[in-house]
Amino acid sequence: MSFTQYDFKPFIYEALADLNFTEPSPIQASVIPKIQAGRDVIAQSQTGSGKSHAFLLPLLNKITPEHHTQLVITAPSRELAEQLYQAARQIISFSPDEIHIERAFGGTDTQKQASRLESNVPQIVVGTPGRLLDLVDNNKISVHQVRDFVVDEADMTLDLGFLNVVDQIAGRMPKNLKMYVFSATLPPKLKPFLMKYMSNPDWSTIEAKNKISDTIENLLVPVKGRDRKALLFDTLTIGQPYLALIFANTKETVEEIYKYLKSQGLNVGHIHGDLPARERRRVMKQVQNLDFQYVVATDLAARGIDIDGVSHVINYEVPNELEFFIHRVGRTGRQGKPGTAITFYIPEELKDIEWLENKGIKFQFKDIKNHELIEGKDHDARSARQKAPEVDNAVAGMIERTKRSKVKPGYKKKLSRQIAKHNKDTRMKDQRIKRRDQRKRNKEENKVDY
Template identity: 35%
Template sequence: MNPFSELGIRHDIVNAISDLGFSNPTPIQEQAIPVLLSGSNDFVGLAQTGTGKTAAFGLPLLELLDFEENYPQALVLCPTRELCLQITNDLNNYSKNVKNVNVVAVYGGASISDQLRQIKRGVQIVVATPGRMLDIINRKAIDFSQVQYVVLDEADEMLNMGFQEDIDQILSTTPDDKKTWLFSATMPAEVRRIAKKYMDNPHELTMGSKNTGNANIDHEYYVVRARDKYAAFKRIVDFNPEIFGIVFCRTKIETQEIAESLIKDGYNADSLHGDLSQQQRDKVMKRYRERSLQLLIATDVAARGIDVNDVTHVINYSLPDEIENYTHRSGRTARAGKTGVSISIINSKELGKIRQIERVIGKQFVKTEIPNGFDVCEKQLFALVHKVHNVEVNEEQIEQYIPRIMDEFKDLSKEDIIKRFASLEFNRFLEYYKNAPDLNAPAHEDRGERSDRFGRGGSRGDYTRLFVNLGSVDEFTRGDMLGFICNTAKISGKSIGKIDLKGVYTFFEVENAVAETVQQNFKGAEYNGRSVRIEVAGDRDSGGSRGGRERSGGRREGGYGGGRSGGGFRDYSGKKREDRSGERSGERRRRF
């Protein structure tokens, strides 16, 4: 008998979750589902991300609601649109064998008229972000007077983002006798207050100690000089050839800049932050889930709700402002019982923050040394050897080429062939890491010095500034423009400096040595049937604002994307950015 059946879940739902690969309930599911199925208690569930909380409340909802009736019976509130869509998708998957189940996702950044139409057609479960939900309530477009269950998922993050007032207004439209289920990874005082305000003697379930981290995550930190931070970050990535990670930054600007720098240096990376439209966000997440991206560079808010399997590393390029956010960040890896690594790159002034986080999560960080050049080359070599050894051979397709291949290698011994195959990739790392400096900061040094973000030297005098008659109205992002320039001009991204994207045109910088090549290769170029014009900027922008945030010059340190698949760019169809609605900036934050 399926263990989910023993918990009280009916046969058609058990069949659906079995098809999804769920055979055994997680600890929180095992303990929460029987309590919630009774339908008689308010509930507080504390558990880390990745432990199966969606099924813990989703399966009981599907058991308790009457799907013959077509009015809102359950409301699930969550902090971000990504989590909103994920919960909606999960509920639809769980209920695929149940008739008449209508689940509507309500979130900012998408057409409100489409969401209103779905609600009007009939809905039993509404999954929503607070801002957009309140907007729909204020339009008097939904009636929550018969709601029986309200779920507050990721309650701590909703409060961190400043949704307290919105939640109060939303819940004031629901009946007093409803049951409230609150799920959270941490239990700060704000969450305790909301539980007290909206619940009556709730059943409380805590998986592990409050606010602690996942036991399957190893926590490491590297101490570096500020000017070496980006170079150290890349070396850590190169030392982990099979990395599939999320990199956290504090600000949207930092997120975008680091992603662009990684793309220029040949890594499969992209950014995820609040300035992206829903279409742009969906495109990035699709590439990441398909693993055509190896590194996702994100802000805390943008990454909430990301549920991607097999994330190997979380890298804190910048430590979070709030201790609790470290728990949420590290929880992106080691999901569903797997192991993972959480890495923090810090300067000596941040050692105190590391000690504070240790006390909160109840685990000790391991101080780790930035690997030297030889270590990276050795790691990459054996990763290549392992990949060659385990590659799947398509015997049928390769057979026709074997005679020519054997003829080409007839004068080489087995040892010579092995050496040459290994050297194809290995030689690049040997050359790049020859005489590589030690990036570990001496223990006595003050690493808080001001410096260029990416440790670059040089001046703007090394670059020529060019004008091109394409811009954001042509649905380019800066990353898309970077890829378009590299493809059209047939140059490396490392030769490109600042990209200043405007509405109908763009200024970009290229190294003086390739400026003429760029102009030649752009002759005759077209985009969507329109001629592309490129010329030296000259006086076009004299006296005008260059926009954005000026960064000191010189090109970035080159590098190789460890274990990258093909490297570089995959598509350039970015959509025009839009302001995100329905979500707010954080308020009342507790600082370190």
């Protein structure tokens, strides 16, 4: 397949040549024709699949010289919005007609922006939901004539509690609006929003061939009561990682790790939601420029880090939401390059490790002694897996009664049915417990600091 089949305007092809893009990715091949056909689209595809250009190419191709806002794109974080803004700017820079694009997220000078918007109405606006709604409320941007609305990273938008804000923005757009929702996952709580605004949407789902690249080596290192920060320093200074991303679950932990590693003389940066907007943008630029050898981040803040040079990922702690594990580890081993992911764990987290193994992730048990990475033997994990199932006393009693020689006719069949019912009830009870544990885990997900 080739991009030439889409009959884009010449400047789009110039932008593609500048990017050295010759063939559409699977998500692009699926989505572009649907957008060109004028359909609402829901697209599910993993990060790094090329979904940004799946909507940017056909939608920027539709922009006309009319001086009103025609396209609005929302992303749940400043870093993600900045990436989309820069990607859109790269494409429209080749347009023979001037196309105005505006960013609507923190870190911009609000007074200068207000003055700019009075003299230049943007045809394209890229922003975070909160900042975009603020501009709409203050009549700095009008969305009454918007033709196309993109909600990118919808699952993260929901996680951060921004879906209601997106709802308010969409509610002020025309009834004939075309909407495009892109997401790595599609939680059930998104459905009411999708049904409210989308008319018989086309679905595009691109399954990842592998959850995690085969070139990534996944290592498990037990904490064993050791000081976790000292263990981290020991791990990071074995060899020389080109660029290591260190993930922690809360912004407080990120700060602790950052200060500790800096005090140990390491070239380290950090990124989380509590950093001032200008500081975050500065750090992200330094990360992109590979100014740091080590970067500490929370899960959601790291969604804006998209670089190919990550050699190591360190899970300082198992993520509260296990799906984040895949997002974390997927930062390394890109484009067929080797990568190493090291996860610190405690015995209570072995059930989480098994859940990840059931997703097809293969782990190697290791340990660190005398500043060396050595083979590890996790006896607790192995014995837990090989432990014989506990004897169900109720079932044992029923089976014992079936062995009696003097029983009424049909009694054994009746007992067999009772045993089957008991086993079914036990399975259902186990499933209820698992569902309850999953609900607890989902609640914990909402506590992840950004």
